Amino acid sequence: MLEIKKRYVIPGDVIIEGNYRPLMNVIKKDNFIIATRIGIAESSKDGIKVIPLSGVYIPRINDIVIGKIVDNSSLSWEVDINACFSAHLPAQDVFGRDFSPAKDDMKKRLAPGDLVTARIITFDRTRDPMLTIQEKDLGKISNGEFLKISSTRVPRLIGKRGSMIQTIEQATQTRILIGQNGILVVTGKNDEGIALAFKAIKLVEEEAHTSNLTQKVKDLLNVSEEITQTETNNSSVNNEDYVNNSNPDNNSNNMENDHSSNINTESPKDVQPH
Amino acid sequence: MDQTILIDENGKRTDGRSIDDLRDVKITIGVLKNADGSASIEFGKNKIIVAVYGPREVHPKHMALPDRCVLRCRYHMSPFSTDTRKNPAPSRREVEISKVMREALEPAIMLEDYPRAAIDVFVEVLQADGGSRCAGIAAGHPPERGNGELR
Numbered sequence A: 001m002l003e004i005k006k007r008y009v010i011p012g013d014v015i016i017e018g019n020y021r022p023l024m025n026v027i028k029k030d031n032f033i034i035a036t037r038i039g040i041a042e043s044s045k046d047g048i049k050v051i052p053l054s055g056v057y058i059p060r061i062n063d064i065v066i067g068k069i070v071d072n073s074s075l076s077w078e079v080d081i082n083a084c085f086s087a088h089l090p091a092q093d094v095f096g097r098d099f100s101p102a103k104d105d106m107k108k109r110l111a112p113g114d115l116v117t118a119r120i121i122t123f124d125r126t127r128d129p130m131l132t133i134q135e136k137d138l139g140k141i142s143n144g145e146f147l148k149i150s151s152t153r154v155p156r157l158i159g160k161r162g163s164m165i166q167t168i169e170q171a172t173q174t175r176i177l178i179g180q181n182g183i184l185v186v187t188g189k190n191d192e193g194i195a196l197a198f199k200a201i202k203l204v205e206e207e208a209h210t211s212n213l214t215q216k217v218k219d220l221l222n223v224s225e226e227i228t229q230t231e232t233n234n235s236s237v238n239n240e241d242y243v244n245n246s247n248p249d250n251n252s253n254n255m256e257n258d259h260s261s262n263i264n265t266e267s268p269k270d271v272q273p274h
Numbered sequence B: 001m002d003q004t005i006l007i008d009e010n011g012k013r014t015d016g017r018s019i020d021d022l023r024d025v026k027i028t029i030g031v032l033k034n035a036d037g038s039a040s041i042e043f044g045k046n047k048i049i050v051a052v053y054g055p056r057e058v059h060p061k062h063m064a065l066p067d068r069c070v071l072r073c074r075y076h077m078s079p080f081s082t083d084t085r086k087n088p089a090p091s092r093r094e095v096e097i098s099k100v101m102r103e104a105l106e107p108a109i110m111l112e113d114y115p116r117a118a119i120d121v122f123v124e125v126l127q128a129d130g131g132s133r134c135a136g137i138a139a140g141h142p143p144e145r146g147n148g149e150l151r
Helices: A091-095 A151-158 A160-172 A191-204 A212-224 A234-248 A248-265 B092-108 B132-146
Strands: A007-009 A016-017 A025-029 A032-035 A040-041 A046-053 A064-070 A077-078 A087-090 A115-122 A131-132 A137-142 A145-148 A174-178 A183-188 B025-029 B039-044 B046-057 B068-079 B117-127
Touching: A016 A046, A025 A046, A046 A145, A046 B092, A064 A087, A064 A183, A087 A091, A087 A115, A091 B092, A131 B117, A145 A191, A151 A160, A151 A174, A160 A174, A160 A191, A174 A191, A183 A191, A191 A212, B039 B132, B046 B132, B068 B092, B068 B132, B092 B117, B117 B132
Parallel strands: A087 A131, B068 B117
Antiparallel strands: A007 A040, A016 A032, A025 A032, A040 A046, A064 A077, A064 A115, A077 A087, A115 A131, A115 A137, A145 A183, A174 A183, B025 B039, B039 B046, B046 B117
């Protein structure tokens, strides 16, 4: 298959002519593959797709999202996942198969206003998305600071194999939960770290399209932390230095790293459901 | 009998343009932070700002269509957009222009891609100088097609 280089497209642009399979955000018309959104066109073994640079979150199966409980009926919770559809979390998913609306008090387990990390199990645009929290690292979020960014910036915030988010987490001594829908929850030991992480995240969101972003983020974190380190080219060495210098508690930091890598496996860079 | 002269002996219009000259156009996109897409257009002395939201949940719910997205347009002229103050209540004219704009924008959007959702387009005329509906549609197009974030 002919390889096309990554390039920017706007709606209506012809990406390529030929017998290719249209995937995301493209249509096929008379043997032409045409973009339907602003983004970066990419080809793979499966076909041609456009990764959008703007727009609202559209749910996809297997996405890990962070949602807010809005309401509950007798059989399910209604969850706001920052999309054009509100999601449903069935009560059986939380209570198990022997759930009975008469016996179990749903409000005690998840009350309106609670935040949950959940995975989308079904969604086909004709019906509202269905969620599950019965997996490792999913479920109610007990504490943290809430932040919303554009869902199109999430892959950039995570970075290649989670490099960006790990840099931020380690430099600011925080743990950042990322939902594919652009909702973040930041937890940390001190407020300064959280504020700094917010700053870094905002920088990533605003300048997501610029090159050399990792260096910019590092500069921001460097300056504010007032660590008089000579600049090293190797980022991993740099990060270890941070940990040794400014955090006496290394154990929790390791846990945080484990967690971020768990979420990163769900990032759209790695898994792209078609 | 005095006649209104639209084109003088040099073939110029009263504002100095020749018959095939367009008024100055300036379009900016991404002007509103909280909108999903936005644009402002200056077309001659027209100044129009457009905000696009969505696809988002439809309220009231009964308006939602099971097979496609609903497109809702609102054309509105600010009270200070004309010489004499314009009543801010939507006039017959504005209601009709809203409908016309919706029908002009509908073919440009893949409404069937987002069933049960809504896209809202708000066109606010800050300064009117004739041809504001066309300018509004022109400004509505870029944010709608790309959510206007190509800054």
